[in-house]
Amino acid sequence: MTAPTCDLVLLGRDHDDVDSLADQAQLAEEYGFSHVTMGETTGHNIVPVLTVIAERTDEIGITDDVISPYSRAPTVLGQTALTMDDVTDGRFRLGLGTSSPAIAERWHGQSFDRPLRRLRETIDVVRQVCTGDSVDYDGEIYDLGGMAFEGRVPDEPPAVDVAALGPKTVELAGRFADGWVPQLFTTEGLEERMEDLRRGAELGDRDPAELRVSPLVRCCAAEDGDTARSIARGMIAFLIGAYGPFYGDSIAEQGYEEEVEEIRAAWEDRDTAAMAAALPDELLDAVAATGTPEEVRDKVEDFAAVDGVDAVRVGFVSGMSQEQKELTMDAVTDS
Template sequence: MSRWGLTIPLTGVPLAEHQQIISELPDLGYTDAWSAETNGTDAFTPLALASQWAPSLRLGPAIVPVYTRGPGLLAQQTATLADLAPGRFVMGIGTSSDTIVERWNGIPFEEPYKRVRDTLRFLRTALTGEKVKQEYDTFTVKGFKLEKAPETPPPIVLAALRPGMLRLAAREADGAITNWLAPHDVRTVRGELGEDPELIARLFVCPTGDAAEARAIGRWMIAAYMTVPVYRAFHEWLGRGEALKPMNDAWAAGDRKKALEVIPDEVVDDLIVHGSPEDCVARVREYVDNGLTTPVLAIVPGGGLSPLDAVRALAPTS
């Protein structure tokens, strides 16, 4: 059986109210809990709580931006989670996007490939407990040493949307994280990553039999993501450039209403898993059949299910 992950925290549920949900996950067949970091909770706090609420789950952030924390702080937070969940923590890092890094945090979004590569190499060294004194291409570290390094350094996986980053993940990391793809896209990604490294993907799942409801929600999400340059380039590489061009043109012209209207149903159905819970589980398994190692469900409210009922209904053992 493949791994089966859940994105935490769940939409609409306060973080402090997640204990029951998270403690049930292992019995439901979930193996992983992965956080995210955009403009809600930070990436690490939900994982710290989950490490105590469900002591068998594998945990990871998908992802932590390499720009918004200094290298030393990233090493500290990685070591802290590795200590809370020994042998069960995976560190996920990536560029994030110019929106989050530059527009929201006031940090120049420069040389993203090199910044990820340099951060990966720094963390590899720092997490062994070695003192780091090194000039990297994108930053310099002068004498950093973790007070308490993990007994076993955790795996590090990279957010990777296109060939260059996927190949870096294959060469130097322990796997890759992606999102916003259809089952058949997994084969394209595997073509650059190779067959052996772990491939993790966040899948947006809306458990409703009302296709119109799911597509309306999905259009908003697609427009919010696919107009961001890194995702636009990703889908051009995957072959959706022409299908998404009308949306991008309307968005660039400031016509948000039209941008939503011109997203084809086929694109929404490709990128949003929807249908009955049973149909959704079957669809997720299609990703695994195409080479995905670890599906991480991001549950989108729909179908009238409570968050806890949705988690239960979408479990691999349901």
């Protein structure tokens, strides 16, 4: 069977320097991944990192998972998209997402107010900047005008993807963005939320088939499947119970309310071991691809088979060795 189309998500915390991240991106290109991406929270500023990756790769697509509009002005995000389009020779997609109250307020010093409106207006402003014309925007959050990007503007502007979980934000992605990046969904939950994306596309008079849907699935393969699950369990539990409210809320809405409550209760005591222990195998296997290489590939294929999915973003988990990462990369590609 042909391997599904996959993107590779780099885990910044696993790398001591930018050279190491670039080496992993080069390896992803050798394996045949469609895109390489990485997130930004309180680690690396990912724009210069992705610039280095662009200079050291030739064909692989490059994107980010994701930049928060609370971290930069929307005009700066437009400048970033155009500059990255230049340095990647058109290989760049801009990823946006509201992130979480903790990151917005405790790291960026911004009030986490009206996140959907801010995201919508950010997309609008980025689109205007990418035309090369004078920006003229009178929004509820941003009031801008009278200046334009001073540089080359491509015939095809960089695509804008939105990371989103809830129905309203996913509808927004369908209506205004070029792609949707979901995370921590079961295949059934993904299928259900896809209806919100299609509704948004219809409201925007757009073809849903033209939106790039690339769910991020945390993956870990090991010859001993139990070892892989043990490695993945802690990070998945942390994302559900501690990483802002949104992942946990989404998981609860997908039928795991009691499990989320137990994981969150353990986090209140900062007991990460109890958090991991509270994550049942059923939930772990529903939202992540862990186990033997064959089990990981089968699960990734399950996500790829969901109607409307264009690629699966293969995300590593904390604690994996380089050997386990390459075994996982082998499992989901034809290498």
